[in-house]
Each structure stands twice: as C-alpha cells, then as structure tokens.
Amino acid sequence: MSERKKSVMVVDGDAEVREPLAKALQREYHVLRAATGEVALQLMVKEDVELMVLDTHLTGISGIELLKITKENYPYVEVVVVSATRDIDVAIEAMRCGAYHYLSKASDIDQVRTLIGHASERQDLNRHVMRLRAEVSEQVDREFVVGTSRSTREVVELVRKVAPLPATVLILGESGTGKEVLARLIHRESGAGDSPFVAVNLAAIPNDLVESMLFGHEKGAFTGATRQQLGKFELATGGTLFLDEVGDLRYELQAKLLRAIQEGEIERVGGSRPIKTDFRLIAATNTDLAKAVKAGTFREDLFYRLNVIPIQLPALRDRIEDVPELASFFLRRFNVKFRRNIQGIADSTLRILAAHWWPGNIRELENLIERLVAISDKDWITDEDLPIEFHVAQLSATEPAVEHLLDSAVSTFERNFIVRALEKEGWNVTATARSLGVPLSTMKFKMDRLDIRALARVRRGS
Ligand SMILES: Nc1ncnc2c1ncn2[C@@H]1O[C@H](COP(=O)(O)OP(=O)(O)OP(=O)(O)O)[C@@H](O)[C@H]1O
Numbered sequence: 001m002s003e004r005k006k007s008v009m010v011v012d013g014d015a016e017v018r019e020p021l022a023k024a025l026q027r028e029y030h031v032l033r034a035a036t037g038e039v040a041l042q043l044m045v046k047e048d049v050e051l052m053v054l055d056t057h058l059t060g061i062s063g064i065e066l067l068k069i070t071k072e073n074y075p076y077v078e079v080v081v082v083s084a085t086r087d088i089d090v091a092i093e094a095m096r097c098g099a100y101h102y103l104s105k106a107s108d109i110d111q112v113r114t115l116i117g118h119a120s121e122r123q124d125l126n127r128h129v130m131r132l133r134a135e136v137s138e139q140v141d142r143e144f145v146v147g148t149s150r151s152t153r154e155v156v157e158l159v160r161k162v163a164p165l166p167a168t169v170l171i172l173g174e175s176g177t178g179k180e181v182l183a184r185l186i187h188r189e190s191g192a193g194d195s196p197f198v199a200v201n202l203a204a205i206p207n208d209l210v211e212s213m214l215f216g217h218e219k220g221a222f223t224g225a226t227r228q229q230l231g232k233f234e235l236a237t238g239g240t241l242f243l244d245e246v247g248d249l250r251y252e253l254q255a256k257l258l259r260a261i262q263e264g265e266i267e268r269v270g271g272s273r274p275i276k277t278d279f280r281l282i283a284a285t286n287t288d289l290a291k292a293v294k295a296g297t298f299r300e301d302l303f304y305r306l307n308v309i310p311i312q313l314p315a316l317r318d319r320i321e322d323v324p325e326l327a328s329f330f331l332r333r334f335n336v337k338f339r340r341n342i343q344g345i346a347d348s349t350l351r352i353l354a355a356h357w358w359p360g361n362i363r364e365l366e367n368l369i370e371r372l373v374a375i376s377d378k379d380w381i382t383d384e385d386l387p388i389e390f391h392v393a394q395l396s397a398t399e400p401a402v403e404h405l406l407d408s409a410v411s412t413f414e415r416n417f418i419v420r421a422l423e424k425e426g427w428n429v430t431a432t433a434r435s436l437g438v439p440l441s442t443m444k445f446k447m448d449r450l451d452i453r454a455l456a457r458v459r460r461g462s
C-alpha cells in the first residue's frame with residue numbers, strides 16, 4: 001500500500017464528539033473536520049476526501065442526505081455512519097444508500113478507527129478491481145472475433161499470409177463490417193506489435209484540415225498555424241497508417257498521397273524540404289472505388305497503387321453463422337461494462353437473430369447487445385427482450401417440422417431471397433417485382449404467404 005496518508009473527514013455537529021475522534025484518527029490519516037453537511041460538501045469540492053465518518057443528526061441537510069449526495073458524486077468515498085440513537089430504520093437507510101457500516105454512538109472510538117481501516121481496505125480493493133476491469137475491456141476492444149463461417153476464416157487466413165509483407169492492403173466492406181478491427185489485426189500480425197498504429201478517418205475530417213492533418217505543417221504555414229505540427233504520415237513512421245474511407249479523399253490530395261506512398265516522401269504544408277516516411281499502408285472504403293474511377297472522382301493510378309491486396313469483408317447477413325460467437329463476445333464485453341452477469345442468449349433468440357437482415361452489420365449487432373445488456377434484469381436474454389422489428393421476422397426462424405422440411409427450406413430460401421431484393425429496392429414493392437421479373441400481384445401474394453408484410457411495414461417505418 002502507498003505511504004501517502006489517506007484523507008478522512010469527520011462530520012459531526014458536536015465538537016465534543018468530533019474532536020477526540022479527529023485526534024484519534026490523525027496519526028494514520030489526513031483529517032478534515034466539518035460541523036455541518038454544507039461545510040462537508042464545500043470541503044469535498046476542494047479537497048480529495050476518501051473516507052468519512054458521518055453523524056446522522058446534523059443541522060441543515062441531514063446526515064442521510066449528505067451520504068446520498070456523497071455516494072452519487074464521489075462513489076469511491078467509503079462512509080462509516082454513526083448515530084446517537086439505535087434507530088433501525090436509519091441504519092437500514094444508511095446501508096441502502098451505500099454506507100460502509102453503521103454504528104450507534106455508544107460504541108467507542110477504537111471501533112470507529114477499526115471500521116475506517118476496513119473501509120479503507122475495501123476502497124483499495126475496489127480501485128484494484130476497477131483497474132483490472134479497465135484493462136480487461138481494453139483487451140477485449142482489440143480482439144478480432146473469428147466465427148465459424150467459412151468466409152471469415154478465409155479472411156483471417158489471408159491476413160496471416162499477407163500481414164508480414166510490406167504490401168499495401170485495401171479493405172473493402174459495408175459500414176460496420178469490421179474494417180478497422182481487421183486493420184488492427186493485420187498490424188498485430190505483422191509483428192510490428194509495439195510500433196504505432198495510426199488511424200485516420202478521412203470522412204470525419206473537415207476538408208480544409210485533411211492536408212495538414214496528413215502531411216503536417218510548419219509554423220506560420222497558414223493563419224492559426226502557431227506551431228509546427230507533425231502529420232499522421234510522420235507519426236506512423238515505423239508502424240501502420242490506416243486510412244479509413246479513402247474514397248472520400250479530395251481529388252487534389254490523391255496525387256500527394258500517391259507520391260507519399262510511391263516515393264516514401266512527404267512535404268509538410270508550408271515546408272520546403274521533403275521528409276522521408278516509412279510505414280505500412282492499410283486503406284479501407286465502403287464505396288466502390290472502381291466505379292469512382294470511372295466517374296472521374298478517384299485517380300486511377302492511386303486506385304491501382306492501393307488495390308495491391310484487396311480483402312473483402314463480407315456483410316454479416318452473408319456470414320450469419322458468426323452471429324452466436326459475436327453475440328456472446330459482445331455479451332461478455334457489456335457484462336463487464338455494465339457490471340451484469342447475464343449468462344447467455346437463448347437458442348430460440350439466436351435463431352431470430354440469424355434471420356435478421358443486419359443492414360448495420362456487426363456494429364448493429366454490437367449496439368443491440370449493448371442495449372439488451374443495459375436494460376435486462378434477467379439471467380438470460382430471451383425472445384421477448386428483442387425489439388419489435390425482430391419479432392415480425394420470426395416466422396422463418398422457427399424450427400421447421402421434419403415432415404415439411406423441404407417445403408420449409410424452400411420457403412425460407414424464397415423468403416430471404418425476396419427480403420434481400422426488397423432491401424435493395426428500398427422496400428418499394430413495385431420496383432422489386434419488376435427487378436425479380438414477376439407480376440406485382442404474384443409479388444404481393446408471396447409477401448402475404450411468406451409473412452413479409454409486417455416486416456415491410458417495420459422497415460418502411462410505418
Ligand atoms: N470480428 C470482430 N470481432 C469483434 N468485434 C468486431 C468485429 N468486427 C467488427 N467488430 C466491432 O464492430 C464495430 C464496427 O467495426 P469497425 O469500426 O471496424 O467497422 P467498419 O467497417 O470500420 O465500419 P465503418 O465503415 O462504419 O467505419 C466495432 O465496434 C468493432 O469493435
């Protein structure tokens with residue numbers, strides 16, 4: 001334990017009680033004194049109070065009220081409550097509000113001292129646990145979950161092969177498919193472990209800042225450039241530079257990026273000499289770069305330079321087998337975050353999740369599990385915890401009766417096929433019928449038979 005004395009505040013309106021107690025604690029603690037709750041609160045703002053001995057009978061705000069305010073605003077402060085009367089209700093109330101212990105005043109100073117000592121130990125333990133928790137969630141955040149789907153396993157195999165090479169990787173995938181976590185995995189697998197991983201989301205930076213952010217600037221390069229600043233390219237030296245949403249890079253900066261990659265050189269804004277750079281480049285995009293090249297908004301030479309090793313991350317709906325593993329991973333993460341102990345997700349609920357379309361991919365699944373863990377007060381997550389849009393999709397997710405297996409499989413396939421087509425057409429039924437080459441009446445009939453109508457209503461937000 002640390003050599004530093006912890007601070008304890010004695011809050012009691014009666015000086016004859018307060019002073020002897022304060023004196024007794026002085027040897028081991030830094031002692032603060034307050035005669036009222038108001039004074040105590042003022043002191044807490046100014047001083048780093050860690051422990052408290054609190055009398056319940058105060059003038060002004062009551063002891064219990066002070067206890068409540070303290071635990072709400074300084075939850076780590078451990079409080080021993082002392083009362084002149086043996087009032088069981090007050091004792092219960094104090095414990096409910098988070099007091100460490102309750103004592104009737106008849107008890108002696110030594111006892112208070114012992115209790116404060118124990119409260120202090122508990123505080124240290126809590127801090128230790130909090131630190132461990134933070135470490136754990138830090139570790140989980142970096143993890144790349146590999147499910148059972150073939151496509152994910154193929155992606156990871158490819159990563160293992162290409163990570164050690166210095167080649168540029170271009171990660172393609174819809175929003176939320178895990179492009180950034182995959183980039184971090186490549187960085188780790190490259191053996192560059194401790195070297196920097198510098199991520200830049202080009203879609204998130206205002207246009208006029210992108211250049212100085214990437215290339216850095218010299219002092220006085222433009223108004224507001226009061227000092228020299230290193231760009232992300234320089235910061236990534238020796239490590240990995242991850243350029244997210246590279247399709248959003250302004251056309252005139254694309255040439256500069258190309259030069260930085262090809263020649264390993266950059267120039268800071270307002271600088272006059274080239275600076276050597278050396279980093280592994282990983283780019284990502286959810287737009288179709290080849291199309292952008294055709295449209296003239298993305299340089300062809302840069303496209304070929306980036307597209308050395310393309311890795312396509314499949315949409316979650318195309319690797320639905322990964323859902324259970326991802327879901328239980330997020331369950332563990334949010335159990336830690338919200339201090340819950342939810343055991344798992346019911347099988348039937350997992351089947352419903354498997355039938356979902358997941359337009360927001362893994363991020364959508366993550367957000368869903370976060371919400372479920374946050375609001376659930378049960379041991380298991382079950383069907384009725386899911387939001388409404390999951391229930392209408394339920395029909396196709398239920399176990400088919402064996403005697404109807406083929407029919408049922410065909411229906412499931414047909415249903416998913418039509419739902420996909422509808423998603424593509426923004427749930428415009430007429431347009432979908434046209435794209436599938438069926439008459440509108442057939443389309444409507446199938447939607448009724450396959451129970452897609454309710455889903456359509458939810459999707460269209462009506
Ligand atoms: N394989 C995985 N294992 C664990 N978590 C994952 C995995 N894939 C994605 N996630 C989680 O899903 C969320 C979205 O991932 P990420 O930010 O990498 O997606 P993205 O493709 O970069 O999305 P966007 O295009 O919206 O930036 C993150 O919180 C990430 O931690």
Ligand SMILES: [Mg+2]
Pocket residue numbers: 179180244
């Ligand atoms: Mg991203």
